[in-house]
Every structure is written in C-alpha cells, then in structure tokens.
Amino acid sequence: MEAVQRGKKIVLTAPLTETIDHAGYFIQMSMASLPIWLERVINSRYPNWRDVELNEDGSAKYMPAGVRLLEASLLREFSQDDMVACYPDDVDKFIGTDTRVVAVSTHNPLGVTFAAGVYTSIFGSSKVPINSHYARLMFDRIKANSHRAGFKVIVGGSGGWQITQTNSFEALSVDCVVEGRSESQDVLELFHKAMRGEEIPRQMEAIHPKTREDILFPDKRTTFGVVEMTTGCGRRCQFCLPDLNPQIDLPKDKILGAVRANVREGNKQISLATEDMFIWGQVHTDTPFYFPNREKLMDLYSSIVDTPGVEQHVLSHATIAPAVVDPLLIEQLTNKLIDKSPIHVPVLSTHPRKKVLSPLIGLETGSVRMAKAIMPSKAVPFSIEDWPSVVVRGLEVLNKNNWFPAMTLMVGNPGETDEDTKATIDLIYEVERRGLFAFFIPSIFTPLHDTRMENQQGVTKTENMTQLQWQLMMKCWKMNLRPGNYSWWAPAVWRVGAIILWMWKLRKVNGPNFTWPLLMFSSALPEKVMGWLGKIHVGRPLRIKTRKELLETIRPSQQGFLREDNGDLPDGWAPAPAKHENEAAFKVVGS
8 A cells, every 4th residue: 555655756648538449440530529418429339438458556458659659768767667557547546655747648638639629519519529528537637636746747649739829737737748759868858857856848849750760669558559650751731740750661670569569468459650651661762652662561561460469450541642553552452451450331342241441541622722732742643733533543443442541621721712612522522423432521720730831720610611611521421421321211310310400509509501511411402402502512523534644644754663563554664773772762742
C-alpha cells in the first residue's frame, strides 16, 4: 500500500476513447465525430466498449502509439520502475507523493478536428464530440487529484494545438503543451526539469527527427497494433500538417521488430502508420517517390501479414494516383492482404468472405481551380488539371480489387465558390454514374496550426453553409449508407427517421439551406425531380480521360519509370536506365 501511495514519478495516459482497440477499427472515427448525446448509439452497438485489459501491476495492456513512443524515448534516461502507462480511470492509483509528471497524449481534446465540428452541429446543438467529452473527464480527474500541486501536466499528441490556440491551460490544468515528436532531446530535458521541480515553458516545439536512424520504435503493445511506416508525404498540400515533416521511410527490420512486440503482448492486429503507404521503399532513390516500388512494398507487407500471430491487418493512409500508375501493385497487394482484413462489406465485395480493403485517401475537392490553389501536387505524376480523371480511374482500379477507400473532402475552403462546389458534386455523381464506390467523408475546412493555410478562413459554422455545400455533404452520406440499406425495409425506415429528425431539431439548428439537401438525403423526392425544380444541382457528366491518355500526360523524362507489365504505355516508351539507389532524391512537381 505504501508504494501505491507514493506513486510513480512519471505517469503516462490518454483518453479512454483513444485507447481502446477491441471494439472495431471504425469506433474511434465515430467517437471523434458524433456528439455526446449520441453515445447511446455506440453503447447499443458496442455495449462493452469501455472494457479494457490490465497488466498484473494494474498498468495498461495497450496504449496509443504516441504514448508508447514517449515511453520508449523516456526509457533512454529514466528507469522503467519510475514510470507507468495507465488508463485514465486508473491514474489515481499511480499518482502519489513522488509523482512529478503526468504526461497526456490527446488527439481531439476540444472537438475541433476536421470532422468533429460539422457532425456534432449536424446532429444537434451540442458541439462536444464523444472523445472530447472523455478527454475532459480525464483532465478533470487529473486536476482533482489530491497530489496535483506536486506534479506538472505535460500534454502532447496531435490535439495539443487546440489547447494553445484556445488558451485552455487553466481550464484543463495543463502546465505545458509539446508540439512535435518525443525523440527530441528537448523533450528529455523538459522532463528532467519537471522532475527537479523547476519551472517549465507553457509551449515547446520538439524538433522532428531528420533521419530514419533517429526515429524510435516502441517495444510494447500499441492500440490497434499501430506501427510507424513513414513520416511526411512529399505532395505538399497547403492544408496538411504531417506533410511538413521530413519525408522518411523507416527500416523494415525495425518495423518488423515493433510488429513482433505487439504480437508478443497479445495483439492480433497490425496497422502501419503513414501519410502515404506507397512512398515506402522509394524515398530518396533515383526514382520519383510517386512511382511505387512494387517489389519492396510487397516484401514489407508480406513479411508483416506472414508474421506468426498476426491475424488481422488494416491499411492506413494512401494516395490515389499510384493506383493509376501501377494497377498490378494493387492486385498483388490485394492477393496478399485481403484475407487478413477485418472489414466486411457484403453488398460490395466479390471476395469469397466478403472482405474489403479500405485505406484513407484524400479527395478534398473535385474542383480543378480549388485543387490548384490548395494541393497542386496531389495528382503527381499527373497534372492537377486531370484530378477528376485521376480519381475516377484510380477508383476503377481499387474497386476492381475490392478496395473501397474512405475518401475525405473539405467543404467551405477559403475562396470556394458555388462553381467549385458544383464541380465537386459533379465528380461525386460521376463516381455514382459509373457504378464505383468510396466512403466519402466530407467535413468543414479547419485551418490547422502551423500549416500554410493556418491564417485563412473558410466556412466556420454549419449554419453558414450554402445549399450547394449542404447538398454535397448529404449526397456523400446518402451514397455512403447504400451498402447498409439493401434490405427491403431499411430505405423506408431511414427516410422516415431522417424527416422526423429534421422536423424535431435539425431544421432549427442548421438553417433553411439544409432543408432540400436533407429531403434529397432521405429520398423524399427523386433527385431528378428536385433538380428540375431547381432545388438541387444534379451533377453534370464529366469528360474522364482513359488511363492511356493520363499516362501520356506524364513528363517525357519520367515516363520511363512506368512498368511495362501494366500496359497502356505512351507511344515511344522506353524504360528508365537502371541507376544505383540513393544517388539523388526527386522533388515533387510544384514544391
């Protein structure tokens, strides 16, 4: 008992909603978006989602990858006996008279990430997402601890900027927010200061590692078996924060070591953390990174899913242009990975067990004008002028191989016009018209701290959205729900429920521009009729280039990097001369 009262010198934790990994991969996405009053939906679908596993000493069996990374970093200069990683409800068991630091990792403490603000607003007046509610419970517990005066609260993770920008230090009882990675020597010195009881800064920027050798890998189980694969991306989108980090692909042996550590501690699922899975093996080589290294990618993913004990594998982030560049890579990855996917979509999949692969891919906009302004290199090696064609042809390749990605869109970008919104609606209708499918996830533009667009402002509240912007959002979700509405009764129930919800609350919360898009969403009237009445914009057919036409637009100096076995080669194609790796790095077009 005495040891418990003295506590651990360093206590690491994170909100419960960001820690669980046993209730399904998409539960965390739902908790980041749905308002707290809809928690009952999660409770109904996952009644045991709050159940967690403990080690014998009461510490957490699994933690978010960021917490495990901090733990690995601290272990370079602190003893394991001096620290513990625990669930938020257990912090009082480990905080005591000896505690000097409580370190918190949080993704969305105040509910202002891309999806959170818009979906909490859509569903009602409460703007507190589920995971933000649980983050606040965690901070309140730490703040109320009887030993609070004796320790510093240090916050890290991707949500730290929300605290600094809203000056929520006092409200959350936070002493310091660290932005950056925990490998930094500055982070270690910060913890040493806190351990000595010295004053620490309110904000600190931690320098990102510059080389793959400087990046650490945890040797313990992470939530969802997340293991880092790459940092940075290289396409230089104006709104993206992770792309500001150095473009690094991490060593295969270290990745596999972290995979084995997860398996050793009971994890059966692995997911590689990356901004673009297709750059791995092609960073700082003589081949531009947007021409994937098929052999290296297949070797890495094969080694992971063939690791004894790995029963499930989930894809992370990707870009869509590589599917057009190398369709055979997608086919080979499918053959290797799909049997271990935990995601099933019976109405879409042609797999014998109805499995699918569903990476996260950024669509962001269907407007070429807007794409030029905010993401001019998104389509490389193709021109951003051909962005709609790249999206459609990429989806053709992906869907053919049972890849049905979750594709994000940004609504209300700075400078966005009605014509830009119509162009995106046109692309969504073109996808539907061609029988293709993706889970389109639209959200209001959020100016993230430290990005090139941090000082720009678009639509800030749902009540300010135009009717076209509402139509785009509701059209996406109408398409998203179709795989679940294939029974005879589901469409009618959904239609009636949507109209009742609108009459009860949504018409007051979201304003008059929401009415006709909601009626479209609920299929109260045929879309053609609403278009004829001038209430919605029925998408215009697009001229989509063939794959061969797209390949012909690639710079002649780069066409040689195309693979002959994919076909559709430009006239006069010749393979690029073989070179030694690592002689030079190619830069992104327009960067």
